[in-house]
Amino acid sequence: MLANESEAAVHTTVAIIGAGPTGLLLAGDLARAGVPVTLFERRSGTSNLTRAFGVHARTLELLDARGLADGLVAGGARVERLRLFDRIRLDLTRLPSRYPFLLITPQYRVEDALTRRAVEAGVRIERDARLTGLRQDGERVTLEFGERTVTADYVVGTDGVHSTVREALGLPFPGKAVLTSIMLADVRLSDPPEDVLAVNAVGDAFAMVAPFGDGWYRIFSWDRRHQVSDDVPVTLDELREVTRRVHGTDFGITEARWLSRFHSDERQAPRYRVGRVFLAGDAAHVHSPAGGQGMNTGLQDAANLSWKLAATILGWAPAGLLDTYETERHPVGRLVLRSSGALIRMAMIRSAVARGLRNAAGSVLLALPPVVRRATGTISGVGIDYPGAPRAADVALRGGGRLYEALREGRHVLITPQPLSGYGRHLIVAAPAADTDEAVLVRPDGYVAWRGPVSSAATALTGFLGPEQISHPATR
Numbered sequence: 001m002l003a004n005e006s007e008a009a010v011h012t013t014v015a016i017i018g019a020g021p022t023g024l025l026l027a028g029d030l031a032r033a034g035v036p037v038t039l040f041e042r043r044s045g046t047s048n049l050t051r052a053f054g055v056h057a058r059t060l061e062l063l064d065a066r067g068l069a070d071g072l073v074a075g076g077a078r079v080e081r082l083r084l085f086d087r088i089r090l091d092l093t094r095l096p097s098r099y100p101f102l103l104i105t106p107q108y109r110v111e112d113a114l115t116r117r118a119v120e121a122g123v124r125i126e127r128d129a130r131l132t133g134l135r136q137d138g139e140r141v142t143l144e145f146g147e148r149t150v151t152a153d154y155v156v157g158t159d160g161v162h163s164t165v166r167e168a169l170g171l172p173f174p175g176k177a178v179l180t181s182i183m184l185a186d187v188r189l190s191d192p193p194e195d196v197l198a199v200n201a202v203g204d205a206f207a208m209v210a211p212f213g214d215g216w217y218r219i220f221s222w223d224r225r226h227q228v229s230d231d232v233p234v235t236l237d238e239l240r241e242v243t244r245r246v247h248g249t250d251f252g253i254t255e256a257r258w259l260s261r262f263h264s265d266e267r268q269a270p271r272y273r274v275g276r277v278f279l280a281g282d283a284a285h286v287h288s289p290a291g292g293q294g295m296n297t298g299l300q301d302a303a304n305l306s307w308k309l310a311a312t313i314l315g316w317a318p319a320g321l322l323d324t325y326e327t328e329r330h331p332v333g334r335l336v337l338r339s340s341g342a343l344i345r346m347a348m349i350r351s352a353v354a355r356g357l358r359n360a361a362g363s364v365l366l367a368l369p370p371v372v373r374r375a376t377g378t379i380s381g382v383g384i385d386y387p388g389a390p391r392a393a394d395v396a397l398r399g400g401g402r403l404y405e406a407l408r409e410g411r412h413v414l415i416t417p418q419p420l421s422g423y424g425r426h427l428i429v430a431a432p433a434a435d436t437d438e439a440v441l442v443r444p445d446g447y448v449a450w451r452g453p454v455s456s457a458a459t460a461l462t463g464f465l466g467p468e469q470i471s472h473p474a475t476r
């Protein structure tokens, strides 16, 4: 039992359904902002089996803005170069980020860190609480957990790919299956690969091998010649044979702690909001595991929604702010579907000639700096901006701190070389370490709301934070 699991909720300001990574991050953010929030989870405990294992640079930045990145990085393995197919190398070390790598760490470690933060912030977590139905009117949402009902001002469905919230809203989940009979194995290897992350594909099969950093390795493999339903057990011999066919060696697979078979779909809900109910994470979009994007995209959804929902509930949101959750995140979901789908289709190319062309073209293109920037920017999330709101790079602040440390308060940060007085409690004002005559307003999720001359900062603030938050805006 978590310390703050308490009497069952009857009414809550925000109800979040599903305590996966998306729901946990969102709940923690809302509670830190002072919004009462209850997280309902159908499971009774946590699991130490992990689905996601890769945390990308942009996600590490958002975890940094919550004081969680360095602890996770210390306990994981860094992958600085990806080897895709035979010869294609993708170098992440030039990413313009404090975290120029892919962090390999199990999903349950990310969830543990987010759970601790949420509980400390005062989130009420109710386990063994399976949502069965939902209805809403203009005033509130009524949630059904079997016989029991709970009301909420707002609801967020972070209840995964088979989302009950999405179904209760009557939203379709259009798309299709892209891959069936994918084998997942967490194994020990007596002769591990030199490359930290090795992926290869030979037409009829592909296999990816990645270390967790604690002696265990994750293998994903797929064999066109052996397509069976998800409930057919995976054997070590089958895994060894496919890995040998793809990589020329099975890396000395000795034992497994988890063997599973699954299929992968590409789907996206047409809307992320219906009235007072939102969707985020796998409930809103799902795609192939290629590129390791699922958990990362869900966490970015949560970071985008949390401050907008808090601002609306606390009464200072500019008109239309909450609608920008869907307008900003739905296109990103579509982009991730496209990019992970392209990777998987390239891996499945059947003809040897086409595979040769893929490898040759990939090697040539990825020698070109703009192509590398684009590819690594998309995979890592560092290159993903919103219209009119580019990603804010971390910068040093006068006095020794950094922007992403200042963002840990969950507020907007105005970086200005001149002091500003009379600002409201939703703003932090900081001075840049470097000389500049420009001011930058950074949103709580690390995107630039506004950039311009210092003399215009007060006017810009009123537009972004609402007039009542800027009681006497004045630059000196």
Ligand SMILES: Cc1cc2nc3c(=O)[nH]c(=O)nc-3n(C[C@H](O)[C@H](O)[C@H](O)COP(=O)(O)OP(=O)(O)OC[C@H]3O[C@@H](n4cnc5c(N)ncnc54)[C@H](O)[C@@H]3O)c2cc1C
Pocket (backbone or CB within 6 Å): 017, 018, 019, 020, 021, 022, 023, 040, 041, 042, 043, 051, 052, 053, 054, 055, 107, 129, 130, 131, 132, 158, 159, 160, 161, 162, 163, 164, 184, 262, 280, 281, 282, 283, 289, 291, 292, 293, 294, 295, 296, 297, 298
């Ligand atoms: C094999 C595999 C490998 C993957 N590898 C990666 C990777 O390397 N990188 C990456 O970023 N992503 C990866 N993913 C995807 C990643 O695991 C998911 O995208 C991520 O878990 C989604 O998080 P979520 O919080 O949105 O949903 P989930 O983690 O699915 O959490 C949903 C929660 O809602 C609960 N729930 C469901 N229904 C109800 C209900 N009716 N009432 C109450 N609670 C409910 C569930 O019990 C669950 O706890 C992988 C996925 C798979 C299958």
